[in-house]
Amino acid sequence: MRNLDETDLEILSLLAENARLPYSEIGDTVGLSGPAVSDRVKRLQEAGVINNFTIDISRSQLRAGVPVFIQLEIPASAHETVRERLRNADGVEHVFVTSEGELWFYARVEAQNVRMWIDSLLDDIEIQDYSVTLVDELEWTPAIDGVEFALTCAECSNTVDNEGETTRIDGEIYHFCCPSCLARFEERYQRLEEGV
Known part of the structure; x- marks a missing residue:
C-alpha cells in the first residue's frame, strides 16, 4: 500500500x-x-x-427535544457497557471518550425529562456524577484539510509507508509497516483462532 x-x-x-x-x-x-x-x-x-x-441530516428539523451535552462520571469497569447502551439509545447522536477516560455524549431529549431519561438509560450503572449542558448551537464540519493522513500498523502502531504491506484476514483489511509485523500479527491471530 x-x-x-x-x-x-x-x-x-x-x-x-x-x-x-x-x-x-x-x-x-x-x-x-x-x-x-x-x-x-x-x-x-x-x-x-x-x-x-x-x-x-439536519436532526433539529426531524427530532423533538432539546440538544444537550452530558458528561458522565462512572467507574472505568462500566465504560464499555455504557458506550454500547449509548450507541443504541434513541436520541444519542455522538459519544466521546476523553483522554482522562471520561464519557461524554450529545443527545436530543425532552427538556423536562432529562434526569428520568438518564436514570432509565443507566438504571443499573453506578453513576458517580453527571452534568447536563444545554446546547444552543451545533455545527458538525467533518474536513480533512490540514490533517496529515497516514495508515497505522495493526501490530506496532507505526506509520505505514510505501514499504508496508496490506492483507485481508477473515474479511478484514489490516495494514503493516513491515513484513515482520505482518508475520507476528498472523502468528498471534492463528494462535488465538486455535485456542477458541
Missing part, C-alpha cells in the same frame, strides 16, 4: 463536502478521469480510509 498522495487527499476533501458528488466532477477538479477517480475511491475503501458514504 503506497502513501496517500495529494490527489487522494483532494478526493477525500471533496467527498467530505458532498458524498454524492459524481466521479466525473471530482475528476474535473483533480485532473483525472471519472474511472480513475472510481479506482482511487475503491482503493481507499479497501484500505479502510473510507468506511461508508453518508448524508448530513
Whole structure:
C-alpha cells in the first residue's frame, strides 16, 4: 500500500463536502478521469480510509427535544457497557471518550425529562456524577484539510509507508509497516483462532 498522495487527499476533501458528488466532477477538479477517480475511491475503501458514504441530516428539523451535552462520571469497569447502551439509545447522536477516560455524549431529549431519561438509560450503572449542558448551537464540519493522513500498523502502531504491506484476514483489511509485523500479527491471530 503506497502513501496517500495529494490527489487522494483532494478526493477525500471533496467527498467530505458532498458524498454524492459524481466521479466525473471530482475528476474535473483533480485532473483525472471519472474511472480513475472510481479506482482511487475503491482503493481507499479497501484500505479502510473510507468506511461508508453518508448524508448530513439536519436532526433539529426531524427530532423533538432539546440538544444537550452530558458528561458522565462512572467507574472505568462500566465504560464499555455504557458506550454500547449509548450507541443504541434513541436520541444519542455522538459519544466521546476523553483522554482522562471520561464519557461524554450529545443527545436530543425532552427538556423536562432529562434526569428520568438518564436514570432509565443507566438504571443499573453506578453513576458517580453527571452534568447536563444545554446546547444552543451545533455545527458538525467533518474536513480533512490540514490533517496529515497516514495508515497505522495493526501490530506496532507505526506509520505505514510505501514499504508496508496490506492483507485481508477473515474479511478484514489490516495494514503493516513491515513484513515482520505482518508475520507476528498472523502468528498471534492463528494462535488465538486455535485456542477458541
